[in-house]
Amino acid sequence: GESVGLHLPTLSVQEGDNSIINCAYSNSASDYFIWYKQESGKGPQFIIDIRSNMDKRQGQRVTVLLNKTVKHLSLQIAATQPGDSAVYFCAENRSGGGADGLTFGKGTHLIIQP
Amino acid sequence: DSGVTQTPKHLITATGQRVTLRCSPRSGDLSVYWYQQSLDQGLQFLIQYYNGEERAKGNILERFSAQQFPDLHSELNLSSLELGDSALYFCASSVAPGYGYTFGSGTRLTVV
Numbered sequence: 001g002e003s004v005g006l007h008l009p010t011l012s013v014q015e016g017d018n019s020i021i022n023c024a025y026s027n028s029a030s031d032y033f034i035w036y037k038q039e040s041g042k043g044p045q046f047i048i049d050i051r052s053n054m055d056k057r058q059g060q061r062v063t064v065l066l067n068k069t070v071k072h073l074s075l076q077i078a079a080t081q082p083g084d085s086a087v088y089f090c091a092e093n094r095s096g097g098g099a100d101g102l103t104f105g106k107g108t109h110l111i112i113q114p
Numbered sequence: 115d116s117g118v119t120q121t122p123k124h125l126i127t128a129t130g131q132r133v134t135l136r137c138s139p140r141s142g143d144l145s146v147y148w149y150q151q152s153l154d155q156g157l158q159f160l161i162q163y164y165n166g167e168e169r170a171k172g173n174i175l176e177r178f179s180a181q182q183f184p185d186l187h188s189e190l191n192l193s194s195l196e197l198g199d200s201a202l203y204f205c206a207s208s209v210a211p212g213y214g215y216t217f218g219s220g221t222r223l224t225v226v
Contacts, residue, residue: 034214043116043204043217044157089157093212101147101159101172102215 012111019080021108023073023090032093034102035064035075037086044089047075077110085112117141118218120205126224132193135221139186139207145169146188147208147215148180152201163188164211195225 013019025033031052036044050057050064050073057064063076073090087109091102117140127133139146148160150173159172163182174180177195182188192199202222206215 032212036217043118043206043219045116046214046216049214091157101149101162101170103159104149104157106156 009106010109010111012113013080014113015080015082017080019075019077019084019110021075021077021088021090021110023075023105025071025073025090025092027092028068028071030092033064033066033073034091035062035073036089036091036104037084038089038107039086047088080110080112082112082114085110116216116218118205118207118216120203120218120221122221123219124222124224126226127195129195129197129225131195131225132191133195133223135190135192135203135205135223137188137190137205137207137218139188139205140216143207143209143216144186145208145211145213146182146186147206148174148188148190149204149206149217150201151204151220157204160190162211169211192223197225199223200225 034049035047037047038044048059048062048064050066055066061078065074077084087107089104089107091104093102119138121136144165146163150158160174161180162170166182177193180190202220204217204220206217208215
């Protein structure tokens with residue numbers, strides 16, 4: 001089964017609210033984590049990444065939080081907009097130092113309510 | 115445009131046939147990754163190449179093979195196709211292993 005996964009398959013939020021998408025991973029050796037956004041009919045798009053020597057990283061309207069103690073990753077999207085509607089995937093790198101394929105969770109579908 | 119080019123965008127073929135999917139990585143990227151995405155399996159890592167050499171293998175079937183050429187473009191060959199091979203096939207590239215990937219727009223394969 002998947003060792004990288006998202007807690008909810010669907011998340012519905014009101015436009016303008018903040019969204020929080022969660023992810024759990026099981027391999028404590030993973031040292032690199034990425035969030036991707038996939039819109040319908042398109043390939044996954046890199047949003048933000050974080051390495052295990054950090055616990056927080058901010059981008060434009062997005063923040064990733066990493067809690068290594070409980071092996072939990074979250075993506076926060078501020079002031080959610082209709083264009084944020086997509087499936088969000090977390091991914092981990094298991095190699096402990098680079099290389100190799102990322103392992104993706106199954107995704108959370110973010111739905112924006114007007 | 116992500117900079118990663120995949121062709122063709124759509125492919126419809128019959129069971130038992132063989133197809134080749136092509137990927138041109140983003141300029142400067144040496145690593146190429148292939149992923150399969152189906153509704154019930156999510157994104158499954160197939161294989162990775164770095165600068166022409168196979169670097170890692172994931173859940174790639176023996177009927178599937180890939181290679182990366184000297185100009186760094188990559189091809190994924192799928193043979194003896196089965197209905198269950200119908201999926202989106204994504205190529206991604208990165209400057210080196212351990213960095214974020216840039217994905218192409220995918221090839222939608224339908225096996226009938």
